[in-house]
Amino acid sequence: MDRAQEIVKQDERTVEKTHELYEATPAVDIYENDNEILLHADMPGVVKENISVDIDNGKLSISGVRKLKTEGAATYTEFSDVEFVRSFSVPQTIDVEKVEAELKNGVLKLHLPKSEAAKPRQIEIKTA
Amino acid sequence: MFTRFGDIDRLFGTMNLLQRKLDNLYGAYGRPSGYKWELESAVPKTNLYEHGDNFEIKAEVPGLEKNNLNVKIQGNYLEISGERRSDAPEGYKTHKTERGVGSFSRSFTLPADVDSTKVKATLKDGVLYLTLPKHEAAKPKKISIN
Numbered sequence: 001m002d003r004a005q006e007i008v009k010q011d012e013r014t015v016e017k018t019h020e021l022y023e024a025t026p027a028v029d030i031y032e033n034d035n036e037i038l039l040h041a042d043m044p045g046v047v048k049e050n051i052s053v054d055i056d057n058g059k060l061s062i063s064g065v066r067k068l069k070t071e072g073a074a075t076y077t078e079f080s081d082v083e084f085v086r087s088f089s090v091p092q093t094i095d096v097e098k099v100e101a102e103l104k105n106g107v108l109k110l111h112l113p114k115s116e117a118a119k120p121r122q123i124e125i126k127t128a
Numbered sequence: 129m130f131t132r133f134g135d136i137d138r139l140f141g142t143m144n145l146l147q148r149k150l151d152n153l154y155g156a157y158g159r160p161s162g163y164k165w166e167l168e169s170a171v172p173k174t175n176l177y178e179h180g181d182n183f184e185i186k187a188e189v190p191g192l193e194k195n196n197l198n199v200k201i202q203g204n205y206l207e208i209s210g211e212r213r214s215d216a217p218e219g220y221k222t223h224k225t226e227r228g229v230g231s232f233s234r235s236f237t238l239p240a241d242v243d244s245t246k247v248k249a250t251l252k253d254g255v256l257y258l259t260l261p262k263h264e265a266a267k268p269k270k271i272s273i274n
Binding site for chain 2: 022023027028029030031032033038040042043044045046047068070071072073074075076077078079103105106107
């Protein structure tokens, strides 16, 4: 076997992972009250099936892939298929089991409820 | 040594990936990259396609309801306007607002006249889809040869 063939053979074994989609950072609003942290993220054109929300060890990552069907020749384009990616640090006091997500009109709304122990408690003052 | 075209393709693939990383780095590090709805330039991003007898328009309008949007057409003049209202919940403390609110108006001159009576508009997942049939005179015609 000559050297050129060897190179070809090796290349076929190495699988390169490249992101096909352009990555974009979605704009996000964050709100908080005593019970939960609420996160709104703009993800126009993303369908429910293509969204993933992961919470692991205090890190929240959201990702949404947009794949729009296009027909005909493009006269001009200002946006394209994209992967919306963003991650946040969340306090460990978030009750991961009860996290809820809803998607409406291209906006992802994520409810992150605080666990009972983390909620502020009103302490009654007793007079002696 | 390149032994196949596939190798050259792979080389360019790697270069494109690097270029994209650099674009991301210098463009807007840590900020929303081009998907922020800014008040100063509050216009939705729009794509225009030409598809046989129709023009197809797609516009990003996240968070807008049907009744927040207006589409006006006259000849080859198209105007999309609307307003994005705040969806901040009551009784919450605000930590971060990047998404912005406000009204916008954007107008386009299409490459040809459209039949305004047959225009279809759909709003789905925060994207506005418009199908604009071309006016008779602007449609592609097949010429038969005698």
